[in-house]
Amino acid sequence: MAQLTLQINGKPYVVGCEDGQERHLQALGALVDAKVSEGGAGGAGLGDTRLMLMGALILADELTSAETRLAVAEAEVERLRSELSRADGRAVAALEAAALKIEAMASR
Numbered sequence: 392m393a394q395l396t397l398q399i400n401g402k403p404y405v406v407g408c409e410d411g412q413e414r415h416l417q418a419l420g421a422l423v424d425a426k427v428s429e430g431g432a433g434g435a436g437l438g439d440t441r442l443m444l445m446g447a448l449i450l451a452d453e454l455t456s457a458e459t460r461l462a463v464a465e466a467e468v469e470r471l472r473s474e475l476s477r478a479d480g481r482a483v484a485a486l487e488a489a490a491l492k493i494e495a496m497a498s499r
Contacts (some may be wrong), residue, residue: 399424400431400442426450 393410396403397420408416423446430445431437437445 397424400427400439402439423450 392407393413394405394407395413395416396405397417398404399420404420406416406420426449427442427446430449431442
């Protein structure tokens with residue numbers, strides 16, 4: 392198990408992670424640091440706990456927004472798949488009708 396130090400709001404936090412996940416954890420730490428800074432902007436004298444809470448709330452808000460957008464996109468993909476399936480059915484029916492007409496003309 393690897394250990395690394397994340398700098399959040401200018402303070403070091405030693406955390407552990409699986410070997411090979413250090414870069415990912417560093418990126419997550421940088422994101423948390425940015426959100427803590429964002430949450431603490433204009434909040435003079437906020438304690439570390441409150442800054443962490445504000446950063447977590449900002450991240451949670453962004454996560455729920457992304458989940459909502461994902462659900463809408465998934466519903467749209469399903470709608471488009473259904474529409475494509477109906478269009479395929481219509482195309483097959485049209486080709487079959489055309490084939491029947493061609494066969495009827497050929498047999499005259």
